[in-house]
Amino acid sequence: MNLKTLSELLGLSQTTVSRALNGYPEVSEKTRLKVQQAARKYNYSPNTRAQSLATGRAMAIGHVIPMSSNHEMVNPIFGDFIAGAGEAYAKAGYDMLLSVVPDSDEEQAYRRMAARGSVDGIIVHGPRKDDPRVAILKEIGMPFVVHGRMMGSETGYSWLDINNTRSFQRATDLLLDLGHKRIALLNGIETMDFAARRRAGYLEALRKRDIPIDPSLMFSEEMTEQNGYAVSKALLAGPNPPTAFLVSSYIMAIGVRRAIGRAGLTMGSDVSVVTHDDDLSYLKNGHDIPSFTATRSSVRDAGKTCAEILLGSIASGNEQPVQELWETELTLGRSTGPNPNKP
Structure with missing residues (x-):
């Protein structure tokens, strides 16, 4: 089924159906739900290329992975984060672009993505103290969300972190x-x-x-x-x-x-x-x-929420930073007990 057929079944314009599926804020919640339910019922899947042409968007989110210095996030934990983010991307009809680059090429990777229009936004992983990536992404005007934040510089950008x-x-x-x-x-x-x-x-x-x-x-x-x-x-x-x-x-x-x-x-x-x-x-x-x-x-929940924040910002065009600080849950297990040497 294509967009035209789905629109005719719903009695709506193709533009309205497309905007409802892509989360535009001007579409009412009632119409959005109606369109989403019909899309599921008739197994409609948007053509990403057509969506890109219609919206002027790449319909993709970028993740830049430096090869050597950020080992802390190129690990199984990163995989669970990506799985969570992927759920949000799939729901919104977005693809994911992973770019693995030498550390020295990280800045240029962001600039290339922006110049080519290959992504609509970026999720930044493993922030460091005085991380230059935030300034770079602000300079090139690319929407982004940081998983974590920078100590001493926590304003003016979107982030999600645990305390x-x-x-x-x-x-x-x-x-x-x-x-x-x-x-x-x-x-x-x-x-x-x-x-x-x-x-x-x-x-x-x-x-x-x-x-x-x-x-x-x-x-x-x-x-x-x-x-x-x-x-x-x-x-x-x-x-x-x-x-x-x-x-x-x-x-x-x-x-x-x-x-x-x-x-x-x-x-x-x-x-x-x-x-x-x-x-x-x-x-x-x-x-x-x-x-x-x-x-x-849950790092998977963090991935999903970071993606949702970024997609929401892209859909609405709202540049107001969204910042979430999560408290952790302290759970008692079998690994702790009183100090055996305590008098």
């Missing part, structure tokens, strides 16, 4: 309440905004309890299982091992759990672990009872 500072402060407080004082932080790469905020939350909790800051317990690494294992193995073999670990990634925490087991210790009784859990669709934190005590927020 990383409060999240890790609460997690550290939980371990302190259990009597732990030697708490190791296994963090992501701290040039990235989320990791810098998590360290800040950890340090704030320690300072408020007058716990001495020990740099030998703080690590900034790529969030892999192997790094989690290697760092925690070395710490547990030391002369004054930590009694608890605060970990920035569920995948990294699996490595910590392996090191605890290899050391002949039991997670949750001998050593406690709290991790951040992105609620991955294929790697769940246990079933009825979580394996790990965790600060949890």
Whole structure:
């Protein structure tokens, strides 16, 4: 079925039907629902090329992936984010354009996309401190949403982030309440905004309890299982091992759990672990009872919401920034218990 036939069945103009399917704000909600229901009933799928010609849009959203420096987001967590964003794109009739480029070519990738008109908007991943990409995208006039935000520069652009500072402060407080004082932080790469905020939350909790800051317990690494294992193995073999670990990634925490087991210790009784859990669709934190005590927020939901914010901005032409800060859920699992060394 083509657009003309669907329009005739509905008794509406092709322009109205097209605008209803593409989320234009001037179409009433009643008409929009009527058109969407008919499209589903008759299995109508818009021709992307025709939509592009009719609307002057590319009907695609861009994601630029640097090859080497942003390992923190080129991982399974990124895959779940993209799956969530893809749901929103498919619903709106949009495609996704992934561009993998050398780090030195990242700025030019944005400029090429804008010059060619190959995308209608960009989602920015893994923001860093003083990230130049926001200024570049503003300069070229490309609609964009940042997954995360830049510390010290949080106004004038759209972003969605979790409250990383409060999240890790609460997690550290939980371990302190259990009597732990030697708490190791296994963090992501701290040039990235989320990791810098998590360290800040950890340090704030320690300072408020007058716990001495020990740099030998703080690590900034790529969030892999192997790094989690290697760092925690070395710490547990030391002369004054930590009694608890605060970990920035569920995948990294699996490595910590392996090191605890290899050391002949039991997670949750001998050593406690709290991790951040992105609620991955294929790697769940246990079933009825979580394996790990965790600060949890779905990265798939974040992907879907980022895409919806961007698509809404493109459809309406509204340049007013949309900013959402999500709190994480602190869930208790089998990985935490009282400090066994506490008198």
